[in-house]
Amino acid sequence: MSAVWEILISASFWAAAVRIASPLIFATMGELICERAGVLNLGIEGIMVIGAFTGWMAVYQGMPLWGGVGVAMAAGMAFGFLHAVLTVPFGLSQHVVGLGVTLLATSTSSFAYRLILPEVTSPPKIEPFQPLAIPGLSKIPLLGEALFAQTPLTYAGFAVALLTGFVLFRTPLGLAVRAAGENPSAVEAQGLSVTGLRMGAVVVGSGLMAVGGAFLTLSAFSSFFFEMVNGRGWICVALVVFGAWRPGKAVLGALLFAGFDALQIRLQQTPIGAVLPYQVFLMVPYALSILALILMSRRAEVPAALMVPYNKGER
Amino acid sequence: MRLEPVANPSLARRLGYPAAALGATVVIASLLALLAGAEPFGTLGLILQGAAGSKFAALETLNRATPLIFTGLSVAVAFRAKLWNIGAEAQLYAGAIVAVLLGTGALGSPLVLPVSALAAMLAGALVLLGPVLLKTRLGVDEVVTTLLLNFIMLLFVSYLLEGPMKDPMGMGWPKSAALIKEARLPRLVEGLRLHWGFGLALIAAVLVWLVQTRATLGFEMRAVGQNAGAARFAGIPVNAVLVKTALLSGGLAALAGWSEVAGLKGHLSLDLSPGFGYTGIIVAMLAMLHPLGVVVAALFVAGIFVGSDAMSRAAGVPTYIADMLLAVALLLMVLAILLTRFRVVRG
Known part of the structure; x- marks a missing residue:
């Protein structure tokens, strides 16, 4: 156990946990916004891939880093729009369309990658976001390095979570979006468009998912690999459930999850890592996600109209 | 806009929209080829030729279609009951593991083939049973659990192949x-x-079709899928039907892995399946969840993959064009199927 304790009191562990949580926070907020409006978005995995790819490619072609974030967001919104059109006005199966969008976005990334870089064996690197230490605060032991010596994109992630919570729960727009996911006919009775609210939520949410993907290339790994998202999107879908569709709880879930992930990486270097095969450690994130779903299954308050298409005039 | 049901869709309507979806997919394929600097019609011709242009190509397509028929059936069975099994990939590997466990000397002939086939089906069924029990007992969404199990299973196979199952002569x-x-x-x-796996896949498709059209279970699955609440009210044991569906669906997906190992590869490696489990979803949707349609759709999808590989070698268009086209075909086809039954009206 002393190995675990030593990891837990190291500042680098807490910093890694916050870093690992950052892309998850963006994408989880994105999924949460979609689901609050009543639309399950299984395009998330592919949208994270297209975000990782387009953001990285834009910077590689000479754009500034924030420009890359913008390009990723726009690409995510485009695929989000596709998901929204097919699932909201046409009311098609959100499962099937979401998986189709994931496949389309993933294969589009691979196709474009090979088209632009036909002969490359190892993907070129870009100069990623650098950590930005906040004077004073970053000197606090343990938490300082974890919270105030991160890259600007991590700070943006926390800002997005705050903003998501504020808009959803403190503004009329947020109330309307949530109502579209709970009781769409009441929204329509107020003279608001359920279709418009749901489509808007899916497009905005998908933009955030893509920024989560772009975090991987622009802030974490500085390069693009085909398998780099590796199920993070699905994990975010689980995190939304774990967070009971509340932004604050979902962020805590992402941090907790990332903490376990950072812990398993470090445990691989300890005597425990010599006993257990490394695959067991790599299973931890997926197993934890399943466990989180089980733990929350009885308590979670699912938006009442999640996955229920709304057709005007139908009663 | 609003959707209005079409009372009796005409034949033109029922064939026109799906045909238009396929046509649009071909147009997009041409545009992608143009984008890659290749000649569109030549590229499409090369895909066709690579898929069915020679005896070798056609056999390759049939071999590739074999696991896709199994995973396509697995998905079609599950989706019909609105059981969202996205974990065919994990179930496939469960079947492949059993094929190796029993096929490398543990059992002698002539028992080994039938016993290992049944054991593989059981293993695949058990892999899906977990998520389904979580769904029926605790209400845990099976989409995410089955998806996450795919990743866990692949890591487990990786462990087996580097540890207890590693070939000492490898x-x-x-x-x-x-x-x-x-x-x-x-x-x-x-x-x-061409191995017997293809024959077994065809037999499985017919059997599934018979179950769905002739057996009580098939009727119950359909009822649960159409309206679980009404099915429960009518006295159908919904949860029991879901568990039976899961056992069938998991077993079918496991046969995909089993037949790849026993029929094609002869051993298990981590690249056994280039996503056959996920592609099974496309196959099932293109087939409109009809078991016999799954065979046709699997041949079509396998042809696109095999043909694109050959075309890519000849024309230099990235082989990922195959995945893009299938994604486009899937999305357009579900839309087309909707439009055969509903009309878009303003207001």
């Missing part, structure tokens, strides 16, 4: 020992590179 490669001769599926026709 020169350090993470692959299993080769199956004994008695555990290999024979060829369908002597001299042709």
